[in-house]
Amino acid sequence: MFKKNIINLFCLLLSIFGVVLIGLGAYLLATYFALSFVTIGLIVAGVLALLSGCSGSCKKHSCLVCILLIIITIFLFIAAILSFLYAGALVIALILIGLAILAINLTTICLFLKLRTVIVYSDSSGCCK
Secondary structure, three states: OOHHHHHHHHHHHHHHHHHHHHHHHHHHHHHHOOOOHHHHHHHHHHHHHHHHOOOOOHHOOOHHHHHOOOOOHHHHHHHHHHHHHOOOOHHHHHHHHHHHHHHHHHHHHHHHHHHHOOOOOOOOOOEEO
């Protein structure tokens, strides 16, 4: 029962993270941010995080959710570096780094929940089933 509560909480946090990414992407779109691929990438990453948090694959705890979070983390770090170097937007870069750290924490929780459920059974011959 405790594990199901943790997975439900993780799915809720993933959905909230997706809404925050969509909100930041919409803000950057409304203020005509110089790097359009960052804006579009934030909206796409937010939609994917929101859909994976609300779908049944999050409840079943698929590995794809963890891989998606790793990709979102890498994108956020790269977008932060590029927005600081090319657009000179220090505040946006710091917000993106903060979101990347939050994504790292979600990835850690996701991998912990996934690897906690891995059980290897061995028979007498030493082979794994």
